[in-house]
Amino acid sequence: MLIKSKLNAPRLLKNSVTRLHLLHDFNAIKLGLITAPAGYGKTSLLSEWANKQDGCAWFSIDKYDNNAQQFANYFIYAMADIEGVHCPATIEMVKQNSDLDLIALFTLFFNESAEQQKPLCIILDDFHHITDTSILQALSFFIKHMPNDWQLLISTRAATALPISNLRIKQQLFELSLDALSFSDQESLLFFESSLNFAMPSTTVLNLNEAVSGWPTALQLVAILSKDAQSFTEYALQIANNEHIYLWDYFDEEVFTHLSEQLQTLLLRIAPLSKINAQMINQLCETDKGDALLAQLSEQSNLIIKLPKEKNWYACNSFLKNFLLHKSKQINVKPLSDTEVATLWLKHQQADEALPFVLRSEDQHLTITLLQQAGWSLFHDGQFNQLQACFNLIRQSIWLHPELVILKAWMLQSHHQHYKVAPFIKQAEKMFIQHQLLLSQEILSELMVIKAQISINQGRINDALTQAKETLLNHASPSARTNIIAQTIIGEAYHCLGQLDLSYQYFQEVILLASEQDMHQNVIWCLYQQAEILQAQSLHQQAEDHLQKAVELIKKHHLESLPLYAFPLHFRVQRAYQAGEFELADQLCEQALEVIKSYDEQWYLYTYTLQAKVALERGNMQQAKQLINEIERLLRNQNYHSDWIAAANYARLKYWRLNNDIAAIEKWLQKAPTPNNAFNHFDQCHNRNLIRAYIKLGKFDEALQIAQANMVDAQQCQLQMEVNRNLILLTSIETKLQKFSNARQHLHQAVESSLYTGLDTCFIRESENLKPIYQELANDPSMIHAVKNKLMKLLSLSGISLNEGPKNPFDSTAVLKITNHSRTPRLVKNIPLTPREWQVLGLIHSGCRNHEIAHNMGVAPTTIKSHIRNVYQKLGLENRKEALQLSEQLIALI
Template sequence: MLQTKFYIPMTRPPEPTVGLRTGFIPRPHLIDRLNQGLAGKLTLISAPAGFGKTTLVSHWLEQVDRPVAWLALDQDDNDLARFLRYLIAALQTVHPIVGTEVLALLQSSPLPPGRTLLTLLINDLMAVSAKSLLVLDDYHLIDTAAIDQALTYFIEHLPPTLHLVLTSRADPNLPLARLRANRQMSELRSADLRFTPPETAQFLVQMTGLSLAPAEVEALDRRTEGWIAGLQMAALSLGQRQTEAVTQFIEAFSGSHHYIMDYLVDEVLHQQPVEIQTFLLYTAILDRLCGPLCEAILRGTESLDNGRDISPAPARPDAARAPAILAYLEQANLFIVPLDQQRHWYRYHPLFADLLRHRLHQTYPAQLATLHLSASQWYEQAGLMDAAVQHALAAQLFSRAAALVEQVASAMIQRSELTRLLTWLDLLPVEVIEAQPLLGLYYCWGLFLSGQIEPAVTRLEAIEARLEADDTHQTADVQAHAAAMRAYLMRETGDLASTITLSRQALAHLPRQDSLLGAMVALNLVIAHYLQGDFEPASQLLTQIIATGQSAHLMANTLSAIYLNAQLLRAQGHLQQALQLCHDGLALVARHGWHNSPAVGFLYVVLGDLLRETNDLTPAADYLAKGIDLGQAGGHPHILIAGHVWLARLRQTQGDVAGSQAAVRVAQQLEQQYKVSRFWPLPSAANDQVRLWIAHGNLAAANRWAQASGLNRVDTPITYLDEAAYLTLARLRLAEGDVEAAEPLLRRLYQAAAAAKRNGSLIEILVLQALTLAGQKRGEKAVSTLAQALGLAEPEAFTRIFLDEGAPIAELLRRAVAQGQHAPYALHLLNALGETTTAPQPLIEPLSERELEVLRRVAAGYSNKEIAEELVVTVSTVKRHISNIYGKLEAASRTQAVAKARELKLL
């Protein structure tokens, strides 16, 4: 970062300097206006160049009893990520703790929406009790709508302790009328900033040392209309003249500001030694100047012919004298402004610089490329790559510019500075980019991550075709980036096998230092494995991604990996591990202060659904709400889709039919709006919509879905990607009473899940199989199948997977209790269903299915003979069953046996 951008220009030197005429004029009436404006949100100082905007604000700040954050803007700041990074850095000069979370988010790709980032920054500023000022100088250099919109939002929600000051040559694209109407803005314009005649007189005396006649002062004031830059240039020219020539000079110029300044620049330059004239013109290409940089510029011209000069006696400046010349320019007050207290960095007044550049183009057009090349080389060696690229482009040295951009492109993608990267690349000729495949691939990433998918695909295909035709550029980096890019596109189309192959190729060739791309590729590989149901390699990779992401501070990737790993663990039946992982994630969020970051929404929504499964409905609702809020703030469709599907399930659990339907409808709309493919690790809104139809008896709608789904083919292997849809189809067949159709579906599902050791899936499949068996009147088998599900569920506290089946599962749970099949957990589930208010002690030895049949008939008042006839057994067999029942229930009579059975919910 350029630290000079945070330096508040001084209106006068810190110590008296011999021979330095500052021409500084105190303006107390304007200072009063600025002080009064502190009651609002915004102070706007809008006037053309040369009206003293920056000087006035700097002088005011010397008197304000508030800490000040200053940011001098330039054209390179027309990138939202870069703008916010510098904005936060400026604020941190007075409030070091603000914006740290936003800076972390600025490392993510794609960049979260500006409103999200600013909301986090505003929240940080709200926690600061001390009043402060933020000055954005030269805002007219910003011409990006995204930044205007972000600043509008920032102003609308500005904390009362912070006041914003903008200086600009033109009115910014902000809601000024509304701010003005609400008395939230004060403003100073050119009419306010013009020197009054007394101020003009005082200024000219200080600048020239001449005693001008009132008429001469009035003439200068009238011709310049109090325009400070014009008066300063006139004073510089007057200071070199004899008294008798003053009147003649004053009468010699008139006209527009541009004409006057052009005339005066010519006058001022001619009064300087030729060495100084040439120095001014050569260094006019620079936005910021320092001695070593100016020295490099001058040395770069030593091998060139001078060409035509502006004076009859050309003289090239001695490069070694560059620092001394800068000191002279400041002493002569030649429109040069120090940018730090050490007087190391300077800049020309913008208007003066514009005029010098115009003169340079007229005078030395053949040397422009050499000047820019020298600047680019010096900036590259100094590690200031942005300026190095800009000067290479200005010199039209496109191969050099391309090589520089290639060096910084990865870091720019990590910082989400996609706008500036794409702007630079758009300025390069096609043939230059084609000659550098890696640069072309960075172009593809910039387009892809900024949502321009089709142009990214077109460019990638062209690069791949060129590489196939000519493999001389097939470096490891090129192979890695091409494979990574293609892997992402393959997953979007559902080609998971190719995604895995290409991702592995990319990881094998990626350089170690490219941590962001490595994490992105690894996560893409994990998703492909996960969707295929290959949990073991996915789990190993996720552990690595989470560890690497924490050490490299890749927040979004780390939280996405935790979200995915929690779902994987749940599918494997490790519900408690999934919960612990999420709680560890919450500790990580707290440790890094990420609470309000949009990516945390992934963690919140998955934790909400895990808690719903354990029947902890209140915290589940809280986490889902927080996750959805963050998803909305961040405009993150994946968080919102998952959050609303799981919210629909929660509301259904709570009996809120309308709420559940509304939530799943939102999820479906988001899927359509963002064209989210099914190849993302998200719960399907369509599946949950069908489950709601089934639950509410709308079997006709559910059947229309089934007919369109293409899931009925028995010869199609059931993949993990389709598992949820097949489970929904099985539920539909059960709801229709078609247990014979449900049974083979569930058998195929069981085989696939058992082979992959997906115990979480097996629990749900076994529950549905138990209900199917009950529907087939195979009660003994139904209870034993349910017992398998209970055995897998009990250690992990799976709960809603049973309770959501309602009354049909209650009967099977009662039988499980009676038979001693995981009776404590079955009783726990019955309690949760509201089937019993106490937990009676289960039988030491459970009743058999035949004994339960006999018991039910005893309770109905059947005689032994009637029971024998109905069950087609002998009376002695019935008596033996009744004797066993008495023993197991510790009863002495039929009445006691029936009472004890009712207590145990066996009847």
């Protein structure tokens, strides 16, 4: 007896979206195959199409139809229902024969229906239930011999065993797959528009459609469950994450129960795993049929997906995976323990997969195995948090594994936790002796290169150079990690020693070797160092090119979360600051803070320093004060590289100078860094910090002596940016000391040098001190056109007019503050100067010579001499130098 409903196309849902366009190309094609998992609208599409056709037979197949007699019964009756089809003998043959020959049956049918003139289409829905060989062979015969205007349209969840290659070649095969049946964005919008009695933002609908990969069943469930916009949002999230019981029920009824018990058990076993291959199936199921089982799963469309970049590896469909985890708990299937999963992955050399299970298992032995197998891969991929978690698990066991000690030391170094590396290695060496470990030559070389790094951390550059070179002598292979790091340290040492070209060459060699070893962080660090070298040499575009390469590598290898990324960001902040682009500098600082927020607070020092410099340039003293306070706190509690200390001191001194905090400057000078030489940019900065402090205190001779030595070192090492900065400061000091000829020469050199260095803001910051020399320089007929233009630009940026006289710092308001201040010298209070004498002292402070003072005041030079003499007598001064020092002291009180 037949079930009549199996021979009729099911009714369409009220909210169905028309999709007939998907079958547009099926016209005049013999065989159509629609292959997709459950719930992708195969039946709805066929039903919609059938309703538009004349002469269409429908057969809904189930698992009971995988029998020749049963199949033939429904198949023949479906076609017999079509108007104009007469096959009484065929129907009788089906009724009478219990052991049917299907090919003979179909032959009879073709002969009986030979006079059928109209096109005919047969739809077989859910054909994946058919695996019987006799049915497949007979149906193949049927397709081959059916009239040209007949069509067969099949829907299935799995690849069919029908021979179709010949039809494909003859262009008589039409195929639709999951990609075509997934809802497009437009279809999802139309679907919910017809399904909901409330409006949802299109972005919400599109996000859901993307999350479920256009799966119609998931969208239908959200539509059924949602009563308003709030519930839509809640259910959309649950369905997208496969966390709703209705979705699990659907998988259970439509997918899971149709699988064999063996496949069900296998899927439940592999559910916790992110991927699987035949060997793992053999191990999990204690079988040797892994390949066959994997093939069976693969035949079930979309149950497992072949991973494109990993040969012979498969992964569960993400929706199915969550259902399987739920099902395992529901039927009390004992899941694999974290230890079992971790062991499984490690056995297959899949350390990345093993890592989370190893950490959850808290098994020391497994953790050590993982670190030995993949510790350096984790390191080079920047997975420092996971590395630290592993080291936390193995605790004291680390001392039994020198190779892991080396790994942890470099992890600390990569975090720039310099202060931890030296004591850690010292403790390690004690523990090696205690445990009587015999260290290999490889480990000894590794320890030597770490000590070289410690030396460079501590500023012992020559020691670092010696130790790194000794490592190279003891280690023959140029591709070894130890060798690469040793060469990196040699490059850094030469950079610190001012041998820039040699340093650059070492970094270039490291880039080549480290690239071959996939040591991405070393490559990035060397590119950054090269950028600093090129910047110091005023090769700005080349520096930017190197920096861009470093940033591209950081992004390519997803290392944006590492503190390493902060270095190129800081570099660009400094460039923006020098160019006066303070808004950009602030934005880059915020990016840097985002990078370092997960790391030790010591990382904040340099970013705070840069932010403080910008705040001071903008005149935001409140923000600058907060930042300087934080900088002070960090400097008290941490150890830092000389570079960061120099930069922090620059910001502190700038703040103190603007606030006339003489006491703070004097206190700082007592312990200020005083380099023996300045062959690099940070020692140059240390010296300029000293120079600015002495200038503020009126100690111009001391400032001049350091500035001259700084200039010699910068020129020797061809530090072009530092030479330019030093020339500007030299001009400022020489103006104060009335050495106008030297000042004019150095300012001319500074302006000319700035054509290549691009420095502008350094001139602006010293504009008050440079102003007296600008006039003479502007009138110099020997000045070339380019230098003249740059000078005019600097004057404009500084807001200086050459026709404007120097500003008198000692106006009536300033004089009142000075005379009432508790720190004002007694002579100044007891023997008051006249307004004209205050004006003379102010013009002396501005660097004006006698004839310039006379010109500004509109009096004869002899009168000015008299005024100067009176000022000296009243204030107990011997010469102009003492007058300058006193004026600096008084201005600090204003």
